[in-house]
Amino acid sequence: MESRIKEKQRYGFHMSISNGLLEAVNDTAAMGCTSMQIFSRNPRSWKKKRFKKELLIEFRNKLKKNDISPLVIHSIYLINACSDDLEIYRKSRQLLLEEARNTERLNGDFLVLHPGSCKIKQKGIKRLASALDIASSILSGNKKILIENVAGGGHQIGKNFEEMKMILDKVKNPDKIGFCIDTCHLFAYGFNLRIRMNVMSMFSEINETIGLDKINLIHLNDSKFDLSLKRDQHEHLGDGFIGFQGLKNFLNSGFVKGIPIIMETPKDNPDSDKKNLQTLLSILNGA
């Protein structure tokens, strides 16, 4: 049963590369996962990280050999590509371009980006779209930048699908842009995944705005905080306020079948990933 599902549904975790790129692939493969997400550099630092050419070749080969795909690169948190502040915007635009270059080097399929925050929405989205145009133009093949929905605290952009659509409408090459849906962020903003009807109406809202085919990735996380609190803190699957039933409502809705799943769940003990994977598989297997 498990192997049959694996063929259809690809899944994995956000993995640390502090022990090296190759170790992250080894750990992913050892768990039986078929997808992986990494930061290409320290997510809270301006410092660049360089990889040797030989290592990059070995990394690509290892991914291929272990059938790990898609490879997702999560962009660093310092980027605010819709900032009201011109200096921050320029710096962010440059960082996003560097992340796109890293995605090329690592041969990542998707580069995930949080849209950022700004007080003047229209202007911010215009800036963001322009930064996306520059960065996405260097991506080869089917590589894409995925905009991730956010919890919506402060002046964040990208908390609902109306704002996602506004971004999509402004970019020059929408084929290079897709979306990543994070269940914790959906719930934190106010989509009550615990109620099946609400999940269904959310997907029809997605269909009417960005379109269901624009969802390229799922971040599957439970939430440490309750509905609509705009607090972005991930919890182990089934242990948070979304709960097992809520995650089940989402995954079994029929709208996310075959979309790769990345878990960004806490790693507070050595068995954390194993436990979360078991929970995921039990839902996919129809528990």
Ligand SMILES: [Zn+2]
């Ligand atoms: Zn996420």
